[in-house]
Amino acid sequence: MTWTLVVLIGACLVLRGTESRQRGGGGGRSVTFHRTQQDQGWAPGCSRTGRDTSSQPPHGPPFSSCQLHLDPVEHKVLDDNTHETGFNGDDGSYVILTWVGDGTGVVLVLSTISAPIESFIEGGSSRLYRSTDYGKSFHDISQRINHTFIKEEFGVSVGPGSSVILTADTPVVDNPGGIIFTSIDAGATFRFIQLPFHLAQPITYHFLNPDYLVALSIDGSLWLSVDFGTKWTKVHDGVHSYSWGAGINLFFSCVRGDEVDTDERGDLVLKRTTDLGKTFSTIHEDIYSFGYIGAFLFFSVMEDPRTPRVMYFSSDQGETFSRALLPSASTEQFYSILDGDEDMLFMHVDNPGDTYFGTMYTSDDRGILFSKSLERHLFDGHRKSDFANITSLRGVYLTNRLDMDGRIRSVISFNRGGSWRPISKPDNVNCGDQVKSCRLHIHGEHSRNNRVVPMLALSEPTAIGLVIAHGSVGDSLSSSQHPDVFVSSDGGYNWKATLKGPHHYGILDSGGLIVAVEAQHGGQVKTIKFSTDEGQCWKSYNFTEQPFFFAGLSSEPGTKAMNVSVWGFRPEDDGQPMWVAVTIDFQSLITRECNDGDYENWLAHSAEGGQSERSGCILGVKETYRRLKKESVCRNGPSFVVRKTQNSCLCTREDYLCDYGYYRDVNTSECVRQPSAQNKTLDICLNGEEDELLTAGYRKVPSDRCEGGFTLQDAVHTVIRPCGVKPSPASPGRSTSSVTHFDTPRERLVLILVCAGAGSIVLIAIVSAVAAVRRVVNNNRTPVYRFSNLQIQEDNNGIATDRKSGISSNDTACHHHSDDVI
Numbered sequence: 001m002t003w004t005l006v007v008l009i010g011a012c013l014v015l016r017g018t019e020s021r022q023r024g025g026g027g028g029r030s031v032t033f034h035r036t037q038q039d040q041g042w043a044p045g046c047s048r049t050g051r052d053t054s055s056q057p058p059h060g061p062p063f064s065s066c067q068l069h070l071d072p073v074e075h076k077v078l079d080d081n082t083h084e085t086g087f088n089g090d091d092g093s094y095v096i097l098t099w100v101g102d103g104t105g106v107v108l109v110l111s112t113i114s115a116p117i118e119s120f121i122e123g124g125s126s127r128l129y130r131s132t133d134y135g136k137s138f139h140d141i142s143q144r145i146n147h148t149f150i151k152e153e154f155g156v157s158v159g160p161g162s163s164v165i166l167t168a169d170t171p172v173v174d175n176p177g178g179i180i181f182t183s184i185d186a187g188a189t190f191r192f193i194q195l196p197f198h199l200a201q202p203i204t205y206h207f208l209n210p211d212y213l214v215a216l217s218i219d220g221s222l223w224l225s226v227d228f229g230t231k232w233t234k235v236h237d238g239v240h241s242y243s244w245g246a247g248i249n250l251f252f253s254c255v256r257g258d259e260v261d262t263d264e265r266g267d268l269v270l271k272r273t274t275d276l277g278k279t280f281s282t283i284h285e286d287i288y289s290f291g292y293i294g295a296f297l298f299f300s301v302m303e304d305p306r307t308p309r310v311m312y313f314s315s316d317q318g319e320t321f322s323r324a325l326l327p328s329a330s331t332e333q334f335y336s337i338l339d340g341d342e343d344m345l346f347m348h349v350d351n352p353g354d355t356y357f358g359t360m361y362t363s364d365d366r367g368i369l370f371s372k373s374l375e376r377h378l379f380d381g382h383r384k385s386d387f388a389n390i391t392s393l394r395g396v397y398l399t400n401r402l403d404m405d406g407r408i409r410s411v412i413s414f415n416r417g418g419s420w421r422p423i424s425k426p427d428n429v430n431c432g433d434q435v436k437s438c439r440l441h442i443h444g445e446h447s448r449n450n451r452v453v454p455m456l457a458l459s460e461p462t463a464i465g466l467v468i469a470h471g472s473v474g475d476s477l478s479s480s481q482h483p484d485v486f487v488s489s490d491g492g493y494n495w496k497a498t499l500k501g502p503h504h505y506g507i508l509d510s511g512g513l514i515v516a517v518e519a520q521h522g523g524q525v526k527t528i529k530f531s532t533d534e535g536q537c538w539k540s541y542n543f544t545e546q547p548f549f550f551a552g553l554s555s556e557p558g559t560k561a562m563n564v565s566v567w568g569f570r571p572e573d574d575g576q577p578m579w580v581a582v583t584i585d586f587q588s589l590i591t592r593e594c595n596d597g598d599y600e601n602w603l604a605h606s607a608e609g610g611q612s613e614r615s616g617c618i619l620g621v622k623e624t625y626r627r628l629k630k631e632s633v634c635r636n637g638p639s640f641v642v643r644k645t646q647n648s649c650l651c652t653r654e655d656y657l658c659d660y661g662y663y664r665d666v667n668t669s670e671c672v673r674q675p676s677a678q679n680k681t682l683d684i685c686l687n688g689e690e691d692e693l694l695t696a697g698y699r700k701v702p703s704d705r706c707e708g709g710f711t712l713q714d715a716v717h718t719v720i721r722p723c724g725v726k727p728s729p730a731s732p733g734r735s736t737s738s739v740t741h742f743d744t745p746r747e748r749l750v751l752i753l754v755c756a757g758a759g760s761i762v763l764i765a766i767v768s769a770v771a772a773v774r775r776v777v778n779n780n781r782t783p784v785y786r787f788s789n790l791q792i793q794e795d796n797n798g799i800a801t802d803r804k805s806g807i808s809s810n811d812t813a814c815h816h817h818s819d820d821v822i
Contacts, residue, residue, distance in 0.1 A: 029158050030098040033551035033567050060472045060481045063428045063497040066537035074589060078541050081588040083136040087111065087579040088572075090127055094152050095567065095579055099556050100186040101162040103638060107131040108164065108187050109138060111579065112152045126150040128166075130187050134556065134563040135583040144190050145181045159205035162186035165213075165229065172198050172218070182229050184210075193229050197221060203229075206244055212276070214242060214250065222252055224277050235277035240268055243292040249274055249317050251297060253287050266302035266309075272318050283318045289822050295342035296367045297321070300335065300822050311335060311347075311822070313367030322368045326361060335822035336379070338387045339397075344702035346397075346417060348377055348385060356380055357402040360387075362417040364657070365702045371657055373417040378402045378446060386410075386444025392459040392466050392511075393491030393604055395618050398423075398442055400477070407476035410441040412492050414605060415618055418654075418701060426486060426495040429473045440486060440495050441477045443470040453483050453502050454519045460559045462642055463511025464627045465491045465604070466534055470502060485516070487535035489630070493607035498535040504552065507559045510636040512594075512628055513586055515564050517553060525550040528566060528584065533630040541584070546570060548580050560638045562587040590635050598632035601625070617649035620706025650709030656698040671697040 070078075092111035100106040109129040126149050129138040149169045150156070157165045164187050168179035177195040180203070197217035206212035213225040215232070222239040223232045235252075242252035253268040268287040271280045283299075288309050290299035297314040308328035314321035327349055329335055338346035338360070345363040347370060360377040361370040378400045379385045390396035397413045399420075411420040423440040425431070431438035443453045447470070457469035470483040485499035502519040514531045516538075524547035529538045548570035555564045563585050569577040604623045606616040616622040626643040628636060649655075658664050658671035665672050696712040 029100075029557050030096060030156060031552060031554060032152075033095045033097065060474065060478065060484060061429050061431055063426070063484075063500075065498060065500060068537050068539045070539045070541055074539075075541065077589050078543075078584065078586075081585040082543050082582060083585075084544060084580065084582045085135075085138050087127075087129070087138070087581075090579055092127065092579070095551070096152070096156050097554055097567070098156045098158055098164075100158050100164055102558070103556075103560075104162065104186055105132055105134045105556075106162075106186040107135050107138075108156060109581075110150055110156055110166075112150060112155070126155075134561065134585075135554070135565040135581060136563070136585070138581070141187070144187075146192070148179065148181070154199075154202035157202050157205070159210040160208060161210055163205070163210040163228065164190075165203055166190070167199060167203070170198070180229060184228065196232055197223055197234075204242075204244065206248070212248070214244070216242065220255075222254075224250075226276060233277060235273070236271070236280070241290070243290070245272075245292050245297060245317050246295070247274075247317075248276055250276070251283075251290065251292060251318070253290055253299075256285070266305060270299050270318075281318075283314075283321070284312065291337060291822070293337055294340035294345065296340060296345055298324075298337065298345075298367065298822075300329075305331060309335075309822070313345075313363070315366055322366065324363070324368055324370055326370050327359075329822075334383065336383070336385070337822070338385065339389050341703075344416065346373070346387070348379060348387075350379065355402075360399070360417065363702070364699060369657075369659075369699070373413075374399070374401065374411065374420050376401045376403060378408060380446045380449070382445075382449055384445040384449060386442070386446055388442075388444065388457050390457070390459045390467055390492055391461045392463050394623065395605075396491045398444075398457060398469075398492065400442070400444055400446070403476075408441070408446070409439070409476050410471070414492070416701070416703065423492065424494060425473060426497045429497050431474055435474055437475050438473065439475070440471050440473055442486075443472070443477065443483050447477070447483070454504055455502075458505060458507060460507050460511065462559050462640065463507050464625045464642060465489050465602070466507065466511045466514075467492055468505050468507070468514065468535065471495075473497075485535075487514075489534050490607050491604065493605075496535065498531075499529070499538070503529075504550070506553050506555055506564060508555060508564060508586065509562050509590075510559055510628075510640045510642075512634070512636045513562060513590065515553070515586075517550060517566060520550065523549045524570075525566070525568065528564075530586065532590065532633045536630060543582050543584055549577075560636075560640065562590070562635065587635065590633060592634045594628065594632060594634035594636055598629055598634050599626050600629050602627050614649060614652075617706075619701060620649050620651065620655050620704040622647045622649060648705060648707040651700075651706035652710050653698075655704045655706045655710070656700055659697050659699045662697040673697065 090111050094112050096110040096112070098108045098110075100108060107130070109131070111127040111129070126142070126147075127140060128142045128145060128150070130141045131138045145166060148166075151167045151169045155167050155169070157167070159165070162183075162185055164183040166181040166183075168181070170178045175198075178198045180193050180195060181190040182193060183190045195215075197215070197219070200216045200218045200220075203213050203215045206214075211226055211228045213229055215223045215225075216239060217223060220238050220240070222235040222237075222242060224235045225232045235250075236254055238255035240253045240255070242250065245251055250273050251270065253270050256267065256269055266286060266288045269285050270283040270287045270290055272283055273280050283297075284301060286301045288300040288302045290297070292298075295315055297318050299312050300309045301312060302309045308330050310328050311324040311326050312321045313324050324347075326335075326347065329350065330352065333350040333352060335350070336348040338348055340346065343365050345367055347361045347363065348358050349361060350358040356379060357376045358379055359372060360374040362373045363370050377385065377387075386398070386400040388398045390398060395414055395416045397417060398410065400408050400410050403409055410423050412423050413420045422437075423442065425438045426440055429440075442457055444456060447453045448456060453470040455470065457467060459467045465488070467488040469486055471486045472478045472481060472483055482501050484497055484501060485503050485505065486495045487498045488495045499516060499518075503516040504519060505514065505516040507514055511534065512532065514535055516529045516531075517525055518527070518529075526544050526547040527540050527542050529540050531538045543566065548568040551567040551569065553564060553566060555561050563583055565581050565583040567579070567581050569579050572578045602625050603616045604625060605618040616624075624645045624647075628634075653669050653671075656671070662671040663674055664670070698712055700706075
């Protein structure tokens with residue numbers, strides 16, 4: 001049975017295991033562990049309560065997994081450095097675990113009960129615990145916040161440095177505002193602050209200055225603090241969403257004038273303040289939604305509910321913006337920003353109808369010109385995609401397609417979406433003669449939503465080339481067999497099957513250590529597996545004599561730590577569950593510090609290039625990394641930094657995209673002019689602006705750093721007039737015209753002649769006007785449109801995305817995977 005896209009109508013009762021989810025705004029520093037009264041551990045699919053589930057789906061094609069014996073000395077060392085904490089008397093249904101600071105070893109744990117707020121008005125409270133030794137021991141510090149009940153939904157927020165904010169669960173009735181507790185010393189002390197408003201969502205830190213805070217109240221007011229929450233100032237009313245930009249730029253969408261309905265999408269105004277709320281400027285009206293990612297501000301505009309939404313992008317904080325060359329979207333469709341940085345964006349455009357797929361596009365460095373990257377890109381009924389950035393190697397991305405036969409198949413790109421290919425079969429797995437196409441297929445968000453796998457693909461920038469993922473081998477993703485765990489050491493070119501069945505896994509010591517806990521269907525665990533050779537072989541360690549129901553793994557963000565905590569709960573004598581944390585310190589087992597002989601030089605992206613001169617050339621550069629040898633058993637340590645050398649490659653045509661109005665000839669690979677482009681009015685004509693685009697037909701791929709070789713001097717430069725304007729002898733100056741009712745210089749000439757009535761004087765005026773209007777954009781750049789206030793009011797053809805906060809509390813921008821729809 002192959003995996004086909006299934007839309008479930010209704011629901012089924014599942015014997016659910018505990019579930020962990022990452023907290024937004026915490027840069028991966030917060031995770032929530034959840035249990036229910038009937039938790040029986042992680043289990044895939046739907047099963048009826050009380051029914052025998054011992055018959056499990058079969059595994060995929062067989063493979064041998066290398067298992068090594070843990071000798072008694074190693075077992076004794078780990079026993080001596082394993083620390084178990086039982087949170088006696090704490091029966092909270094949620095545990096929110098938050099790491100504070102970098103390398104501080106401080107962990108805050110908030111235990112709370114999921115129940116209506118009215119249950120806690122009289123004497124209710126949360127429990128707050130703190131560890132200063134990476135989770136080896138905890139102390140109850142609830143008295144530091146007066147045993148106040150803290151919100152479960154967004155109760156804990158961490159910011160730059162050692163700043164922490166706790167948000168109390170305060171009833172709205174009879175309270176003028178909410179309550180927060182702030183700390184600047186990683187939770188050693190807290191300060192009580194009464195807010196003049198009630199929070200509608202988490203407080204957002206500025207990405208560099210923790211004193212700058214922004215908050216949205218339940219009545220739609222935007223509030224700002226510049227002293228870490230001590231004083232608050234109302235910035236604007238009727239706000240729908242907001243986002244920090246670069247510097248102290250703050251963007252927000254709000255209702256027009258005196259309107260009060262903040263849910264009226266498509267009728268909002270996008271504004272910006274550059275001085276922390278003292279003054280404002282309007283960027284665009286008729287906003288549907290907006291967001292900020294990488295270096296791009298993007299927004300969608302809809303003139304009325306009957307017109308499609310259109311995307312606009314700005315790479316200069318809203319000073320200028322241009323309409324993206326993308327298909328428009330109806331009210332039933334959506335856009336989604338998948339990933340982005342200062343160079344380019346990945347954009348998903350939904351197909352019309354309930355198809356559950358769309359088309360992926362990649363942008364140029366201005367966010368204007370988009371090239372088709374992948375068709376039939378899977379986007380399931382939950383509006384989630386399987387798109388994943390493999391952060392352990394530059395340029396690598398994974399995702400899944402929904403093919404014409406209804407099957408889901410995985411593809412991988414090694415050049416930032418320039419091309420996609422199937423994933424190679426692992427070396428130690430064979431499919432059998434009955435399978436026509438034997439490939440590896442990676443489970444993503446779609447599989448996790450359907451409880452097929454407990455974790456997504458994992459990679460870290462400090463663990464060069466290492467990728468761990470759940471997958472199945474065959475013609476497509478299979479729903480009739482257990483997923484297994486696969487590992488790649490070269491960024492996804494080659495894979496190896498390493499663990500049978502679903503697991504929870506983590507990367508420690510910058511890739512020098514991998515840990516995994518099997519996702520037991522019975523729910524209770526007592527064994528952790530670990531590998532010091534990137535998953536080639538594993539050892540197993542029983543970390544407790546009393547198994548407990550598994551909740552999740554936790555280690556300090558950044559992969560440099562060698563401590564990992566296994567969280568779960570076990571019933572006490574009175575039948576009530578008790579939260580348990582077991583922290584294992586592998587530093588005591590792996591004691592030797594790595595030396596120069598433990599490392600090797602590795603040329604990235606060279607798995608298929610042989611000895612050719614271009615072997616390893618991706619996006620115009622060769623990168624050679626210094627990384628740990630698989631056979632070396634030693635510690636990278638907390639001071640480890642990734643070292644690499646870069647060498648530019650000679651440019652080829654593959655380092656260039658075809659510019660607007662051009663396409664790549666299948667026979668010659670050259671970019672040739674589209675026959676219909678010369679007299680065609682293109683979509684980038686906005687407000688009657690006229691542009692001449694001087695181009696050789698090529699545009700360098702964003703972030704490509706090749707040098708020499710193929711250059712644009714080898715190609716013939718031509719002029720494309722995107723608005724279909726006739727040639728003009730005017731000088732290539734540039735200005736912005738505010739008149740939009742006349743489309744050509746000839747029409748404007750007639751108008752001026754009629755109005756002026758003086759031939760010679762008018763002729764001089766026309767020559768001056770044409771010289772000011774005509775622009776030539778050189779150096780293969782797309783036109784940039786700078787709009788006056790008048791033009792902003794007259795042109796409302798755009799589309800935006802809704803991101804509550806484009807900046808996380810720990811990142812400069814939301815550059816990680818994003819499925820927020822627009």
